[in-house]
Amino acid sequence: MSKKPLASIIVLTDGYTPFPPQALAQNIPALWLLSSKCVHPPRGKVARIKL
Incomplete structure (x- = not known):
């Protein structure tokens, strides 16, 4: 695993x-x-998704 800091995070959740x-x-x-x-x-x- 790289020790570089994260550039961004994508979170998929119901919230x-x-x-x-x-x-x-x-x-x-x-x-x-x-x-x-x-x-x-x-x-x-925020992006909204339909399930």
Whole structure:
């Protein structure tokens, strides 16, 4: 595994789980692929998907 920092994170979720604290996210850009229209992540970009 490389020791380089992550360039970005893509998360596929329904959104009904606790979001990680900002300190843990380390300002890494995130793209949230959410199946729920009711959930709004505290940071990052959001794309909605239909299942």
